[in-house]
Amino acid sequence: MLTNTHNHTCHFSPDAHTTIDEFIENAVRLGIKVAAITEHYEYDNPDPDDNIQTFDIKEYEKEFRKWKKKCPKELELLMGIEFGYQTHTASDIDRIASTAPFDIVLLSNHLFRGVDVFYSKEVYKLPVKQRHAEYVTKLSEMVENCNNFDVAAHYDYVNKCNKEPGVNMLYQDCPKEFDRFFEALIAKEKALEINTSTSARINQMPDPEVIKRYLAMGGRLITLSSDSHVKENIGLLIPEMREFLISLGVKEICWFKDRKVVTAGL
Numbered sequence: 001m002l003t004n005t006h007n008h009t010c011h012f013s014p015d016a017h018t019t020i021d022e023f024i025e026n027a028v029r030l031g032i033k034v035a036a037i038t039e040h041y042e043y044d045n046p047d048p049d050d051n052i053q054t055f056d057i058k059e060y061e062k063e064f065r066k067w068k069k070k071c072p073k074e075l076e077l078l079m080g081i082e083f084g085y086q087t088h089t090a091s092d093i094d095r096i097a098s099t100a101p102f103d104i105v106l107l108s109n110h111l112f113r114g115v116d117v118f119y120s121k122e123v124y125k126l127p128v129k130q131r132h133a134e135y136v137t138k139l140s141e142m143v144e145n146c147n148n149f150d151v152a153a154h155y156d157y158v159n160k161c162n163k164e165p166g167v168n169m170l171y172q173d174c175p176k177e178f179d180r181f182f183e184a185l186i187a188k189e190k191a192l193e194i195n196t197s198t199s200a201r202i203n204q205m206p207d208p209e210v211i212k213r214y215l216a217m218g219g220r221l222i223t224l225s226s227d228s229h230v231k232e233n234i235g236l237l238i239p240e241m242r243e244f245l246i247s248l249g250v251k252e253i254c255w256f257k258d259r260k261v262v263t264a265g266l
């Protein structure tokens with residue numbers, strides 16, 4: 001079953017170009033059965049030049065009701081949001097996540113030492129293992145400090161803008177840090193997102209050992225997404241990643257509807 005639980009539109013995410021009509025049309029054509037729109041919400045954004053900030057949630061809720069009406073039955077459209085985490089915004093995120101009837105709430109860490117990885121001049125100067133350990137430690141803190149969310153998004157975001165050829169984010173880079181992250185996710189019954197956008201950009205699938213370790217520790221909730229910002233990326237590597245997950249022994253995929261987990265056979 002094809003699902004995609006993390007996508008942006010141009011209506012509320014300033015860095016996205018897809019209209020909702022393009023989104024629906026393409027998702028249906030690709031045979032995606034469940035898809036979430038998860039617009040960026042960077043509360044107290046530290047970077048004034050960064051245009052990804054916040055939006056009017058009530059307006060989004062209103063618009064989404066119209067989107068849902070025009071969506072054909074073969075596609076289940078979910079109303080989501082993607083919060084950008086910072087240590088001091090944990091309680092604000094928990095609060096804001098309750099202000100609208102979201103189906104699915106993603107929690108992301110886009111920052112490395114206070115700067116989005118996308119703009120950071122520092123991150124790729126650090127040794128690979130050090131940068132990965134530091135980023136995954138922050139993910140653990142994010143999951144430990146927040147409660148009102150469903151999914152920890154793109155655990156490999158730190159490697160997304162890496163131009164060094166061949167570098168992947170390996171479990172062996174920081175096993176202790178990955179274990180702490182997975183332990184927190186599993187204890188809180190939150191889902192691990194496998195996001196195809198980094199894989200597509202670095203031209204490598206995720207390290208199988210990351211997913212195997214999550215499963216071995218008792219992790220059951222995996223959600224799959226392409227994090228699309230343009231219509232061409234709605235189905236990006238989704239069928240291939242589904243096959244890859246099956247090959248690693250993943251049996252079920254999940255999403256969230258009305259903030260409750262739903263699982264289906266992969």
Ligand SMILES: [Zn+2]
Nearest residue numbers: 082108153154
């Ligand atoms: Zn993100």
Ligand SMILES: [Zn+2]
Nearest residue numbers: 006008082227
């Ligand atoms: Zn995103």
